[in-house]
Amino acid sequence: MAKVTIDGHLIEVPDGTTILNAARMMGDQHPETMQNVPPAMCYYSKLGESGGKCRTCLVQVTKGSEKDPRPMPKLVASCRTTVMDGMEVQNKLSAQVQEARKGVVEMLLINHPLDCPVCDQAGECHLQDLGYEHGAQKTRYEFDRRTFEMENIGDKIKLHMNRCILCYRCVFTANQITDGRVHGVINRGDHAEISTFIHQAIDNDFSGNVIDVCPVGALTDKTFRFKSRVWNTKPYNAHRDCKHEKCNGNVAVWMAGNNILRVTARKDKWGEVENFICNECRFDKKELKDWIIEGPREMDRHSVNSNTQYVHLAKEKVLKPSETFAVLHPYNGDDK
Amino acid sequence: MSRKLLIDKAHIAGIETFEVYRKEGGYQAAEKALKTMTPDEVTEEVKKSGLKGRGGAGFPMGMKWSFLAKPEGVPRYLVCNADESEPGTFKDRFLMEKVPHIFIEGLIISSYALGANTCYIYIRGEYAWIAKILERTIAEAKANGFLGKNILGKGFDLEIYVHRGAGAYICGEETALLESLEGKRGNPRMKPPFPAVKGLYGCPTVVNNVESLTAVVPIINLGGSEYAKIGTEKSTGTKLISASGNINKPGVYEIELGISVEDFVMSYEYCGGIKNGKKLKACVPGGSSVPILPHDLLFKTAKGDTRLMSYESMSDGGFATGSMIGSGGFIVYDEDQCIVENTYNFTRFYRHESCGQCSPCREGTGWMEKVLHRLDNGNGKIEDIDLLWDIQRKIEGNTICPLGDAAAWPVAAAIRHFREEFEWHVTHPKEAMERNYGLRKNIFVAPASA
Numbered sequence: 001m002a003k004v005t006i007d008g009h010l011i012e013v014p015d016g017t018t019i020l021n022a023a024r025m026m027g028d029q030h031p032e033t034m035q036n037v038p039p040a041m042c043y044y045s046k047l048g049e050s051g052g053k054c055r056t057c058l059v060q061v062t063k064g065s066e067k068d069p070r071p072m073p074k075l076v077a078s079c080r081t082t083v084m085d086g087m088e089v090q091n092k093l094s095a096q097v098q099e100a101r102k103g104v105v106e107m108l109l110i111n112h113p114l115d116c117p118v119c120d121q122a123g124e125c126h127l128q129d130l131g132y133e134h135g136a137q138k139t140r141y142e143f144d145r146r147t148f149e150m151e152n153i154g155d156k157i158k159l160h161m162n163r164c165i166l167c168y169r170c171v172f173t174a175n176q177i178t179d180g181r182v183h184g185v186i187n188r189g190d191h192a193e194i195s196t197f198i199h200q201a202i203d204n205d206f207s208g209n210v211i212d213v214c215p216v217g218a219l220t221d222k223t224f225r226f227k228s229r230v231w232n233t234k235p236y237n238a239h240r241d242c243k244h245e246k247c248n249g250n251v252a253v254w255m256a257g258n259n260i261l262r263v264t265a266r267k268d269k270w271g272e273v274e275n276f277i278c279n280e281c282r283f284d285k286k287e288l289k290d291w292i293i294e295g296p297r298e299m300d301r302h303s304v305n306s307n308t309q310y311v312h313l314a315k316e317k318v319l320k321p322s323e324t325f326a327v328l329h330p331y332n333g334d335d336k
Numbered sequence: 337m338s339r340k341l342l343i344d345k346a347h348i349a350g351i352e353t354f355e356v357y358r359k360e361g362g363y364q365a366a367e368k369a370l371k372t373m374t375p376d377e378v379t380e381e382v383k384k385s386g387l388k389g390r391g392g393a394g395f396p397m398g399m400k401w402s403f404l405a406k407p408e409g410v411p412r413y414l415v416c417n418a419d420e421s422e423p424g425t426f427k428d429r430f431l432m433e434k435v436p437h438i439f440i441e442g443l444i445i446s447s448y449a450l451g452a453n454t455c456y457i458y459i460r461g462e463y464a465w466i467a468k469i470l471e472r473t474i475a476e477a478k479a480n481g482f483l484g485k486n487i488l489g490k491g492f493d494l495e496i497y498v499h500r501g502a503g504a505y506i507c508g509e510e511t512a513l514l515e516s517l518e519g520k521r522g523n524p525r526m527k528p529p530f531p532a533v534k535g536l537y538g539c540p541t542v543v544n545n546v547e548s549l550t551a552v553v554p555i556i557n558l559g560g561s562e563y564a565k566i567g568t569e570k571s572t573g574t575k576l577i578s579a580s581g582n583i584n585k586p587g588v589y590e591i592e593l594g595i596s597v598e599d600f601v602m603s604y605e606y607c608g609g610i611k612n613g614k615k616l617k618a619c620v621p622g623g624s625s626v627p628i629l630p631h632d633l634l635f636k637t638a639k640g641d642t643r644l645m646s647y648e649s650m651s652d653g654g655f656a657t658g659s660m661i662g663s664g665g666f667i668v669y670d671e672d673q674c675i676v677e678n679t680y681n682f683t684r685f686y687r688h689e690s691c692g693q694c695s696p697c698r699e700g701t702g703w704m705e706k707v708l709h710r711l712d713n714g715n716g717k718i719e720d721i722d723l724l725w726d727i728q729r730k731i732e733g734n735t736i737c738p739l740g741d742a743a744a745w746p747v748a749a750a751i752r753h754f755r756e757e758f759e760w761h762v763t764h765p766k767e768a769m770e771r772n773y774g775l776r777k778n779i780f781v782a783p784a785s786a
Contacts, residue, residue: 052736055694055696055734056695075734077526077736100734104695107698107699108695108699110699110703111702141703143703185521185692188689188690188691188692189688189690189691189692189701189702190698190702
């Protein structure tokens with residue numbers, strides 16, 4: 001076990017835990033420290049080798065360990081740096097980290113189309129949340145954004161490369177969850193793109209999971225595209241007796257009235273799926289009779305989406321009118 | 337005359353063949369190491385020599401070797417980084433092309449010291465003919481019993497393979513090189529684990545530059561402590577410098593570390609002064625990644641001491657008033673050269689060569705290139721200079737591998753030392769275009785985004 005201090009809060013975690021996971025454990029145990037958890041756009045705990053790429057989770061290590069108390073010279077990616085006993089980490093407290101993170105958010109957004117009004121991911125987009133929390137209101141980028149042609153990956157998935165932030169999560173999913181890799185990154189630098197090798201269709205039972213792992217709207221479900229805004233649908237836990245050996249049939253169905261508009265995996269509060277689901281559950285079972293509905297799903301993410309979910313709000317105390325604004329607009333007022 | 341240890345025999349006709357090289361005293365170091373020394377003794381000599389890595393970072397090589405994990409039953413690898421792609425650097429090319437046998441001898445001794453039975457030379461794809469030279473050299477060494485099974489009857493086996501890269505700058509970063517060598521996309525790995533623990537195919541690996549591994553030959557011939565007497569206290573031995581730019585005698589020079597920069601630039605023995613009798617304006621002393629130095633900081637440090645060609649003197653004053661000796665790509669600019677155009681050119685290179693893995697480097701290099709393109713083409717604004725400064729600051733230190741730093745430093749140094757020139761470009765766009773492009777200013781200049 002190692003004792004690590006993150007933004008002044010002490011926690012004891014098993015050896016080999018990363019700083020990010022230690023912060024998440026602390027957030028689980030003490031909800032008031034949730035805000036100290038670094039954001040992660042590329043790290044995905046269910047996928048090996050993920051992380052280290054987006055640089056949004058950079059933190060400052062002000063004390064290396066009990067044995068070697070020297071601070072680390074550079075900011076480190078908290079998702080890939082393991083804790084040492086006696087380590088002291090600063091995230092929210094460090095001005096350097098906040099500055100660097102603001103820079104990363106700006107970099108991620110300069111070539112992002114910002115087409116949120118017509119993006120299906122809007123409302124549950126991690127980049128939206130990140131921009132909302134850390135971004136400046138104006139961009140300093142005055143050039144054409146890079147563009148790609150839209151691509152179909154099979155008949156159920158749409159790849160909208162313009163929105164991609166190259167987190168590589170879908171690549172790891174394609175390599176690790178599904179069989180027969182046809183999905184990867186071609187080209188390099190700022191013209192790198194996610195693609196299947198010469199427009200091949202991804203054709204296997206688990207390919208739909210790339211939609212769930214995508215933090216932005218680059219990979220979307222063609223059976224749901226433009227059907228509804230996500231905040232107008234309500235998520236319910238549901239299950240069915242799925243025959244697929246790797247799928248347990250536990251899903252979230254997103255309903256409007258009695259219609260199931262979309263089926264996704266159940267996501268935890270870090271935006272990660274609890275278990276990967278098969279394509280049959282995701283794309284083909286859209287009737288109420290296909291599912292046994294368990295009940296409304298609690299949204300525990302600080303996203304735009306969660307604010308409209310009645311289950312989440314019902315548990316909160318009744319707000320006074322003066323507090324409403326603060327809850328709906330946690331933005332801290334950096335109007336530069 | 338300065339003492340030469342690596343390319344002293346380069347002028348001898350036929351030195352690239354085994355017979356001539358052997359007759360001139362070649363492979364004596366390999367014999368000495370294998371016959372009279374244990375691997376640990378070889379490592380000890382390298383440590384004593386104080387040799388610093390010649391690839392750019394200048395990390396002590398003996399220390400790097402001593403980090404190599406040595407678990408039982410796991411193969412260890414030596415990988416030679418011959419992916420020499422730093423703009424302004426061409427020393428390894430000369431070494432491998434002219435005196436390939438001393439390089440192969442260095443690999444034999446180093447592999448012996450590290451206990452590696454397989455050694456890979458990762459050579460950049462553009463050096464196609466040198467790969468052929470190396471393959472021929474390896475075959476010759478093998479035919480004469482210096483490679484293969486049971487070398488010199490000492491029970492040490494070694495195979496050297498030449499692997500051609502496909503011309504990516506990023507594959508010169510050691511972990512990207514290993515990925516590429518394994519047949520994957522050349523993306524740098526996250527560190528830790530370092531290659532010394534988990535490198536090629538998950539086994540302990542040492543990655544060294546061509547020149548560093550070649551320098552093992554004179555170290556064994558002379559002995560580590562004798563080698564350490566050459567050069568200065570902290571920068572020992574000789575170093576190959578690739579001199580280019582507006583000088584009378586561009587080329588590859590072997591210098592004893594510690595000669596003065598003024599001597600190197602102005603004396604006839606080396607660069608022979610500035611071409612066409614022009615004045616010196618600036619110098620990039622270690623390949624395109626290192627900060628540029630204006631003329632008043634090149635020969636003298638900020639403290640007023642003479643600046644020497646050595647690791648510690650070149651970096652005297654930090655990045656504020658110093659630079660780095662890096663890989664030894666010494667680029668000299670005369671008074672007619674434009675720093676803005678030069679910075680744009682460097683940034684264009686880094687934008688093209690970024691692997692696209694981490695966001696600050698992928699997006700930041702492209703952004704800097706576009707801003708610099710605008711400045712260079714007379715459309716710049718005065719705020720662009722501060723914007724560039726801010727972008728480079730957001731990239732530096734926040735990336736997975738040093739390419740982000742390498743892209744940020746030249747921009748930072750150019751603005752730090754030549755801010756007036758950037759401002760002049762903004763306030764006098766017509767004159768600036770006239771100076772840089774002459775009549776070409778009237779023709780279409782391609783936009784930055786391609």
